Amino acid sequence: MTSFRPxxxxxxLVVDVQNDFVSGSLAVPGGAEAIAPLNAAMAAFAAAGRPIVLSRDWHPADHRSFVQQGGPWPPHCVEG
Ligand SMILES: [Zn+2]
Structure with a gap:
């Protein structure tokens, strides 16, 4: 793993690193392999006192982007 010094x-900025995109309904191939490097990067930024911003995908259970409502996606990142 390459070290990074902020x-x-x-x-x-860590975007949407969530279970459904790693091992869930919208899993990205190889997504689990990104976790350790991300954790290392977050540790490096924290140690350097630099900002870390995390986003998360989030939907109500009846979101219109889900197949049950005519959208293209399986349910994922459902509230709660
Ligand atoms: Zn989504």
Whole structure:
């Protein structure tokens, strides 16, 4: 694993790293392999006192993007 040293103007944005995208209904092939490097990057940013911002996908159970409502996606990242 490559080490990374955050600079004084760096921030880390971690987008939608959630179970449904790793091992759930919308799993990304190889997604689990990203967890350890992400954890290492987050540790490096935390140690450097640099900002870490995390987003998460989130839907109500009856979201219109789900196949049951005519959308293209299986239910994923459902509230609660
Ligand atoms: Zn979604």
């Amino acid at each position: 600079g004084p103007d760096d921030a880390l």
